[in-house]
Amino acid sequence: MQQAIEGSLAIARAVALCKPQVVAAYPITPQTHIVENIAKLVADGVLDCNLVSVESEFSAASVVLGAAAAGSRTYTASASQGILLMCEVLYNIAGLRIPTVLTCANRAVSAPLSIWNDQQDSMAVRDAGWIQLYCADNQEAVDTTIQAFRIAERCEIPVMVCVDGFTLTHTLEPIEIPEAEQVNTFLPPYKFSRSLNPQQPISIGTLLSPDLFPEARHSHHQALLNAEQEIISAANDWAQICGRAGPDLLEANGPDEARIGILIMGSVYGTLADARNHYSDLEPIRLIKLRAFRPFPVKALQEACQGLDKIIVLDRALSPGSGGILGNEVRSALYEIENAPQVYNFAIGLGGRDVPMDTLPQLISAIRNNTHEYFRVFDAVMERLPEEDR
């Protein structure tokens, strides 16, 4: 049934429907209402779960690692500095191939200190070996959360569900919360193939000599590439059950004759889609919503870009000294195809800068002139900066 609720509450309910046995979280900022709402569901007896309130995000991730290794379905959520503090453990969770689900309520990373939305936090841990799925709206956040548990458990790879902080987590809107029965049909009880068990002791996380390390890394890489199929099948199977189709790896839409594409991850997609309807005098535009950033869906992306002359890639994060992170990955993915579109890469909405409707005509006008821009922070006002910083 559709309900008008806040994104964080909807995500908490989706998590509860997946019946995690252990949820560990640091309850103080940077944190969202997600774990607060899970705590309420536990207190109200709706969710039977061991809720561990820890003293840091490092510990939150560590508790989740241990509990999942011991065979529990686990969940945690964090953002911003919390993700950075978790970083070491995130690599361990992934390297040990332990399934768990984490919601990253995407927020900027300090300094300068910011509490607002961009995607620098999840981008900072993009190489940790987790699957990363980005949500464009709160319905996708709910559906992706449920799918994430199945993907994580089938692939034995942790999944980070990336949801724009504030823009989605603090927005109230009509959201369909699935029935328990639907989730039970979709998601079987968790059974970990390498569960720690005192009756049959095994060691995990032991020293790996150079003799075997590259092979371990290769198989982790291969497992992530193979995860594409599980991401697709989770999206398809869930759509069958809930009757609501969502994106799998990515979703492209727009008229076939479009020669300009715009690629984005996360909630700015909605504003651009609305703006495309509103500014109907603009040339045809194909909007590409990238959902899977890890694994990076090279083939699907190449297909989605067929027929485009130019593609604008919008980054919600920055690799200082290089440029856009997503932009560079898209460039690399398109490099080898014939008639590849020219990539225009802009960072936008950093640190919560609003991305208004007229961004769309501004973007289109920025690529109309013939000088090809490699990268810039699109909404930075140069006049505010001293000459040497422009």
Place this chain on the structure above:
Amino acid sequence: MTLTEIRIHGRGGQGNVVAANLLAMAAFETGRYGQAFPNFGAERRGAPVVAFVRIADASILRRCQIQTPAFLIIQDEALLHIPGVTDGLLPGGKILVNSSKAADEFSAPDNTELITLPASLIAKKFLGRPVPNTALLAAFLSLTNLFPIDALVTVLAHKFSGSILEHNTQLIHQAADQVPNGHWQETIHATGH
């Protein structure tokens, strides 16, 4: 698609986010699509805060802040003196202010209309606490006829019962009766984008 954009200004502790959420939830009760979100800052009691509400008859895709609202709801009259509060209000836009003063004691931007409602006093009378948000929403719905005020009662009934709900219901009807019903009805179709 009819899209109505409303910006609510208040102070930390006045229930600004609650007001935005209530309005969107009530819209949803009537079969409309409601979207509410705050403009977060470093919140503390008394600090100026802003929340946004969009109401439409179809799903709302945009997630940007509301720069050109048709309506402003101001929970504290002193906020009208802060630069930026009335920025972007559409020509013909309307301002509802919580104040026991007369409307002509305030200066509204050209080509806009300002109406006052002693919302804190009404709340004090019915609830014992000067929390203006529900009274302002009731008056807003009465002025605009955006949807029936009963939807507001329905939403409150999800959260409250007994005498608290009863007092809130009385407050809603009292506040609605204190403004000219339907006076702002035409403005709900005004949009900037």
